[in-house]
């Protein structure tokens with residue numbers, strides 16, 4: 001499974017593993033939107049520690065989910081990006097969504 | 110070791126599952142210059158963007174051929190040419206601006222060209238409406254040891 005979903009007091013965490021390109025993003029989008037529509041969480045956290053490659057299609061995936069979450073006033077966070085993924089997030093202006101450590105993440109929740 | 114004039118040409122069918130195959134081929138070819146992991150990842154990202162554009166935009170409603178040429182030049186540079194015979198781009202300058210996309214509703218960020226530009230040393234785009242688009246990139250690899 002390219003995405004595992006987990007709930008805790010911070011809302012929904014989507015742990016992505018493998019490569020996020022245009023091909024892989026299609027299934028990830030369907031899986032995540034299914035989970036979001038069902039649960040309508042206040043916060044969606046993308047856990048990126050298992051991501052081995054990401055291009056602009058990954059940015060599109062995150063932007064699209066941010067749009068979905070907006071419908072009920074929810075928000076998006078990103079944790080544990082590799083240096084490479086962080087580079088891509090910076091290029092796209094999504095870097096402010098990164099929460100650094102688990103602790104800090106809880107504080108901000 | 111001299112790599113003068115070494116090259117590889119491949120034609121991929123424009124299926125999205127071939128995006129990862131294109132990245133792997135480019136990375137494997139570039140490996141002969143002994144690049145850093147970071148440089149390999151730059152090449153993978155740039156190739157991924159160019160090939161995805163052929164599939165998503167060039168061949169919007171069809172499946173067509175994507176030609177990828179990889180070449181070693183000047184003994185330390187990878188030349189990458191990726192071409193489609195798809196719809197072409199009307200205004201290349203506008204298309205290359207960061208955040209510009211013709212498909213916002215398909216969750217495209219408009220960042221492909223910006224990625225190619227920032228992860229390589231040179232990017233050139235040639236396109237003709239109805240004829241297709243060719244992207245040429247150069248990536249210099251640091252000499253090590």
Ligand SMILES: Nc1ncnc2c1ncn2[C@@H]1O[C@H](COP(=O)(O)OP(=O)(O)OP(=O)(O)O)[C@@H](O)[C@H]1O
Pocket residue numbers: 056057060158162163165166167168193195196197198204205209210211212216217218219220221222223242
């Ligand atoms: N091979 C191509 N054939 C036809 N049009 C293209 C091609 N490559 C790019 N374009 C046009 O240029 C625009 C910008 O491309 P770019 O890769 O920067 O962004 P995008 O593909 O729209 O979004 P992203 O790459 O972030 O998913 C595209 O929206 C498309 O209109």
Ligand SMILES: [Mg+2]
Pocket residue numbers: 056158161162220221222
């Ligand atoms: Mg693109």
